[in-house]
Amino acid sequence: MRPVNMLGTWTLFLREIHRFLKVKMQTIVTPALTAMLYLIIFRYAMGDRQVPGMEVDYFTFLVPGLAMMAMLQNAFANTSSSMIMGKVMGMHIYLLMAPLSAIEVVTAFLAAAVVRAVVVAVAFLAVLMPFVDLSLLHPGIILLYGVCGSIIMGGLGLIGGMWARDFDNVAMVTNFIILPLTFLSGVFYSVKQLPALWQQFNHANPFFYLIDGFRYGFLGTGDTDPYASIVVVMGTVLVTIITCWALWRSGWRMKE
Amino acid sequence: MNALEITALGKVYNNGNEALHDISLNIPQGSFYALLGPNGAGKSTLINILADTVRASSGAVSLFGRDLFTQRSWCKRQIGVVPQEVAFDPFFTPREVLAFTSGMFGCKPDYDWIDELLRRLELIDHSVKNTRQLSGGMRRRLLVAQALVHKPKLVILDEPTAGVDVELRRRLWDFMRELNASGTTILLTTHYLDEAEELCDHVAIIDRGSLLTARPMQEMMGEIASSYLWFNYGKKLELSVEAVETLAAFEPRLTDEGICLKLGMLEDGSTFHEAYQAAVTCFGAPRDAGLRREDLEDVFLRLTGKQLDNKMNGENSHAAG
Structure with missing residues (x-):
């Protein structure tokens, strides 16, 4: 049994954090600014419209979902951009040459993705919380869904980055898979507003459970039972981690 | 003891191109070993297999007595590779690059050694610049520092002096000689045959994926005099x-x-x-x-029927064609 390269894993984790902190304008300030734009548009333009079937106004409903969407997109961006930049610029060989096992590499990348997602969510919510009647009703649920969602998206970013040959490939995954799935996951609406067919489609979308569960943590109400959804979410986390591990181990699209 | 024992190593790429064919080669511990071959001979494939950026199709490699393919993690800590392609994380400074590399190899960054490397490779005045601001030659030297930061027992240099000026090349070689004298095994590929002749105590020549010859430099030179x-x-x-x-x-x-x-x-x-x-x-x-x-270049020419490009001096090209 080989000893675990703890220091190596920790260093890779720090390196990934360092990377997004070096461009904090883009990685942290931008989501906070976007939050302000959402505030102006949805808060003041949409007024006090209520969400059908829920006792909350539309903007209050919207904020947790938007925060989660920002987390998911940032977790994906962190791993996918690091991977594809490495490949395009030829830096990925240093990762391959380092004495890090697949599980160590995957752990470091996913942990960094979670950190970025959490930092973004905190920045985003810090801007918006004063303007909405929201509280951390179930902090455990919020944390659990936030972290699980970030792991899943960080993992998809890792897989997407490994698969991609260039930036265009990554943009393709982001725009054709990630963006539609997050937008159609109930961030902007309650599924109860949808026709039956679309409701069913939503129940097959893992992001739907993530966003609904996360929102439940703030509102105490949602479209699904967050404790039951945990099973779906945890299962997805497990499948994501195992897939990342197996792909990295096999050298898929990384080693000839 | 051999630092490296390569046995019947083969590599066929997915496109069917056979880059290495049945290579067997021993590299003695403490040697300064030259691996020569024309472009496309398979040198980089061989090095990339050792560095774990390319998978071998067949064969076995033993590094300081351990199996390279099953004990990768241990083996990787013993190897420092200077790759041919220069690439750096544009977000970091040379000092950060070295500290991160050290950590990833499981070594707590030894800043005395990092400073020593920066000084020896004449990067100390540029250690807090962004890697994007470094010149081509500086980046290549940083690659060398990066390969040495975890104090490997085997250093693999894949064309390390391309684009480095004569004066710096000399100093780089002095440094490598010192490392070699202190027990580090060095495997070098270069296009400069006079460099190989001067520095190395062993030489192997490969062409089209096959090993043509491998022996001590003295023996080789004795035969071609x-x-x-x-x-x-x-x-x-x-x-x-x-x-x-x-x-x-x-x-x-x-x-x-x-x-x-x-x-x-x-x-x-x-x-x-x-x-x-x-x-x-x-x-x-x-x-x-x-x-x-006759010199190494002539032997090379005789064995491979090809010339190495990037030749250094006019006299050689004048005489050997």
Whole structure:
């Protein structure tokens, strides 16, 4: 049994954090600014419209979902951009040459993705919380869904980055898979507003459970039972981690 | 003990291209080993397999007595690779690059050693600049520092001096010699054969994925210590049937500008005159002619039928074509 390269894993984790902190304008300030734009548009333009079937106004409903969407997109961006930049610029060989096992590499990348997602969510919510009647009703649920969602998206970013040959490939995954799935996951609406067919489609979308569960943590109400959804979410986390591990181990699209 | 024992190593890429064919090679511990071959010979594939950026298709490699493929993690800590392609994380400074690399190899960054490396490779004044701001030569030196930061027992240099000026190259080699003297095994690929001849104590030549020869440098040089008479006619010559007959004893080799004739027993002076006469008989008086001892480049040429590109000095190209 080989000893675990703890220091190596920790260093890779720090390196990934360092990377997004070096461009904090883009990685942290931008989501906070976007939050302000959402505030102006949805808060003041949409007024006090209520969400059908829920006792909350539309903007209050919207904020947790938007925060989660920002987390998911940032977790994906962190791993996918690091991977594809490495490949395009030829830096990925240093990762391959380092004495890090697949599980160590995957752990470091996913942990960094979670950190970025959490930092973004905190920045985003810090801007918006004063303007909405929201509280951390179930902090455990919020944390659990936030972290699980970030792991899943960080993992998809890792897989997407490994698969991609260039930036265009990554943009393709982001725009054709990630963006539609997050937008159609109930961030902007309650599924109860949808026709039956679309409701069913939503129940097959893992992001739907993530966003609904996360929102439940703030509102105490949602479209699904967050404790039951945990099973779906945890299962997805497990499948994501195992897939990342197996792909990295096999050298898929990384080693000839 | 051997630092590296490569046994029947083969690599076939997905596109069917066989880059390495049944390579077996031992690299003794503490040696300064030259791995030579023309472009596309398979040198980089071999190095990339050792560095774990390319998978081997067949064969076995043992590193300091351990199996490279099953004990990767241990083995990787013993190897420092200077890759051919220069690439750095544009977000970091040289000092950060070295500290991160050290950590990833499981070593707590030793800043005394990092400073020493930066000083020896003349990067100390640029250690807090962004890697994007470094010149090409500086980046290449940073690659060398990066490969040494975890104090590996085997250093692999894949064309480390391309684009590095003469003065710095010399200092880089002094540093490598010092490392070698302190027990580090060094495997070097280079296009500069005179460098290999001067630095290395062992040499292997590969071409089209196969090993042509591997032996101690002295033995190699001992075997090739014959001399040439070169003739410059200012044009490519053609050998007529009579010329082939007349020159047969001198193993003629046509060059771009003329011809080279091998002198068998120069020491007693018995063939110099005959060779000159034979050339004059066949082609008339040359514009220029001279005597040259065979060197590694000639052996290389003889074994592979190819020249290394990026040649350094004009005299070599003049004589060897």
